Amino acid sequence: MYNYVEDGDSKTTAYVESDKEKYEAFMARIEAGEKIEADDWMPDDYRIALIKLISMHGISEIMGALPEKEWVPKAPTLRRKLGIMAKVQDEMGHGQLLLRVAEDLMKPLGKNRESLMKDLLNGDLKFHNVFHMPTKTWADAGMVGWLVDGAAIISQTNMLDASYGPYQRALQRICQEEVFHAQHGESIIMALAEGNEYQRSILQESLNRWWPSLLMFFGPASAETTGSSKQDIMIKYKIRKSNNEELRQAFLSKYMPRVFALGLTVPDETIRYDEKEEKWIYKQPDWEEFKQIIRNKGPRSKERLRLREIAYENNSWVREALATKAVTV
Template sequence: MSEEQKYEHFMQRIEKGDKIEAEDWMPEEYRMTLIKLISMHGISEIMGALPEKEWVPKAPSLRRKLGIMAKVQDEMGHGQLLLRVTEDLMKPYGKTREEIMQDLFNKDLKFHNVFHMPAPTWGDAGLIGWLVDGAAIITQTNMLKASYGPYARALKRICAEEVFHAQHGEAIIMALAEGTEEQRELIQDSLNRWWDSLLMFFGPASSNTTGSSKQDTTIKYRIRTKTNEQLRQDFLDKYIPRVLALGLTVPDETLHYDKEKEQWNYKQPDWNEFKKIIKGNGPKSEDRLNLRINAYKNTAWVREALSPDEAKV
């Protein structure tokens, strides 16, 4: 069978709704798209635990401490699960999870823009769970039927746990909203600082002027079904009413619902700033990366003790 015939057969399988497995033939473009997407997702889960990790020793009660500790543990587990999925895809190249981590440390692998941002207050800890994880659920549930079987199955577990994470964040926000004026101002301050990052979460509507982009590739291969802008509109539809119901103000004087277009109109964030952040030049990029590097070095002995080579000695 020629490469062209293999490709046609592959696309027919995808169009029928078949799941592609790690050992199946797949086009190079499909494999590389998955590697970039899933490795970035996995690393972002790990790096995404760090802003909330900062609040484990500072949580206002034992119950809150236990809740945020469990959330951090879940996020790390999601990262490890996704890196294993990525590692299977990289077998033809002989690349391992160890090398994925080195790509992160060398700044060759990006992590999500929201996790480069500071989280100086308990309001930030709540908002991350409520709105950042809420945005993640919208993105990830869009890929629950992804054509790549191992990723779709991993997402089923991850999305189920993310729902609890969002409820955890919402519980913090509701407690603050029902508290003192100072506590309500804490939420508003967090929302003001995080709003642009939340809009950026889904990525730009198109990566270039031709309209061809990574999002088009993922849709072509049925890894996901919606564009960045459609996902952002889903987020606004779900959360704007909830934000307003709490008496909070969205920090965008242009925000309004266009009934004719049936969509939210909003002020575009600074996409040049977005590019700068994801390249590792955000407010907390260096601190978070150094924290991860040091943690990786300090736990090297555990990986060595558990390695198959060590067991043979």
């Protein structure tokens, strides 16, 4: 294939001559809007970028079910309990679907789904910053559905035409279901916003706590901040269309009017829409804190990982049974 050649702090890609034509044909297919399939030839950095993206997405769907799972027994009504149970079930299904997509990409590297779970538990595979956070009140269950899933929809619809076919097709289904999840969250938010003084107070308090995580959701704006050119690689290969800041601006444009319409505020006295620059001005979150959170040093990181580890250990017999070859008589 080809190798990375280090040049100071940047990485350039050096191709062996025999793969130059393959690479040019690959790029021509992408530029023409064709979809790359699991068995097709692909550059190493394309494969690696996809594995990182899809495995993180899949694991985040699974870990993301845990904060809401905590509210299944505490939901205020039977209707709300059934709604959040269905949402948790959907999120776990999304995770399983995405891990299968990632597994196909990993096979040439000698890795499988079990490798991903081990990477998660030893800290090598990260999950989304928002799912390291606590869900302290019922308003948090609504906030996750309304704004966290709303942010996810913006991020995922940005990749609905991704150049990698298996991921693009998985996203078609996932995005359709995420719309219902956002509506589920919005229903909780509306009920609280129209409720009594206590209900409105826990709604505002929840938004105040979640605001930094929501801004962090899309990641830092620039490669200078992240020390990585991951955004550029994914845009170059048409896995995604927009960069992190463009996605964050789309989120603010969609949801800030709705937040204000409910009489809520955000903990940022500087936030405003600049008509001249045609963008939202806001106070940057603490990106050093973001780095610590995704390194499993968030408020609920250890508890959520331990819960996942216990489930993995307790269900080892299922994996062993499925791996056992049938005995013929």
